[in-house]
Amino acid sequence: MRPGGGRIGLYAKGRVMGAHVIGVVGPSGVGKDTVMHALATAHPDIRLARRVITRPEEAGGEDFDALSEAGFDLRVAEGGFALWWEAHGLRYGIPQEEVAGEDTILVNLSRTVLGAARARFEHFAVLSLVAAPETLAARLAARGRESREEVAARLARAEFVRPKGADVIEISNDGALEDTVAQALDALYPVRV
Numbered sequence: 001m002r003p004g005g006g007r008i009g010l011y012a013k014g015r016v017m018g019a020h021v022i023g024v025v026g027p028s029g030v031g032k033d034t035v036m037h038a039l040a041t042a043h044p045d046i047r048l049a050r051r052v053i054t055r056p057e058e059a060g061g062e063d064f065d066a067l068s069e070a071g072f073d074l075r076v077a078e079g080g081f082a083l084w085w086e087a088h089g090l091r092y093g094i095p096q097e098e099v100a101g102e103d104t105i106l107v108n109l110s111r112t113v114l115g116a117a118r119a120r121f122e123h124f125a126v127l128s129l130v131a132a133p134e135t136l137a138a139r140l141a142a143r144g145r146e147s148r149e150e151v152a153a154r155l156a157r158a159e160f161v162r163p164k165g166a167d168v169i170e171i172s173n174d175g176a177l178e179d180t181v182a183q184a185l186d187a188l189y190p191v192r193v
């Protein structure tokens, strides 16, 4: 527990905002999952939201709950997701229970759902990770989770939008992971709120 307690606040552009939910966004391969895990390891108050994805369980990568299309439809109909979206031919959902509570929760989001996330979460901020196109290409190829065609499609989508706004912290993950984590922790500054 941090001395003095309190919850993580977001200190950005001169404003301090209590941020419970932090959407981590950026192009495929930029390192969202890697950075999220490193942040959760580095800070005891940070928790990761587990996503539901219509992707086969054996695909590997992040720790997620695999669901069929029909199962996903049912969860949507039940109102089980705080947010859901489609990308890369898959559907992704953030279960309501994953974003409940008082922790600071990191959620891996699509850049297309930031408007919905801002409307849904009262205390919300964005951690936008960026890297050069050649870095993304090299990382996706090395990771090997997708086929060559799927990697090409992900790279084509890389720059379609760059999140902007007072609640956006943009950090480069082109360099060493430790540097990204240090910058992110500086930005997600612990304060009493």
Ligand SMILES: Nc1ncnc2c1ncn2[C@@H]1O[C@H](COP(=O)(O)OP(=O)(O)OP(=O)(O)O)[C@@H](O)[C@H]1O
Binding pocket: 026, 027, 028, 029, 030, 031, 032, 033, 034, 035, 139, 140, 142, 143, 173, 174, 175, 176, 177, 178, 180
């Ligand atoms: N700072 C870094 N330096 C070197 N390699 C990195 C760094 N950050 C992430 N990686 C590597 O890049 C690859 C992609 O990272 P990761 O899977 O975390 O990206 P992602 O943004 O979550 O991608 P996707 O949206 O496709 O799931 C992984 O193999 C990871 O180990």
Ligand SMILES: O=P(O)(O)OC[C@H]1O[C@H](OP(=O)(O)O)[C@H](O)[C@@H]1O
Binding pocket: 025, 026, 027, 028, 087, 088, 092, 108, 109, 110, 111, 112, 157
């Ligand atoms: O390009 P945009 O819409 O920002 O992101 C699309 C999707 O890609 C990533 O998923 P994955 O972890 O690669 O399956 C993101 O987490 C998001 O769900």
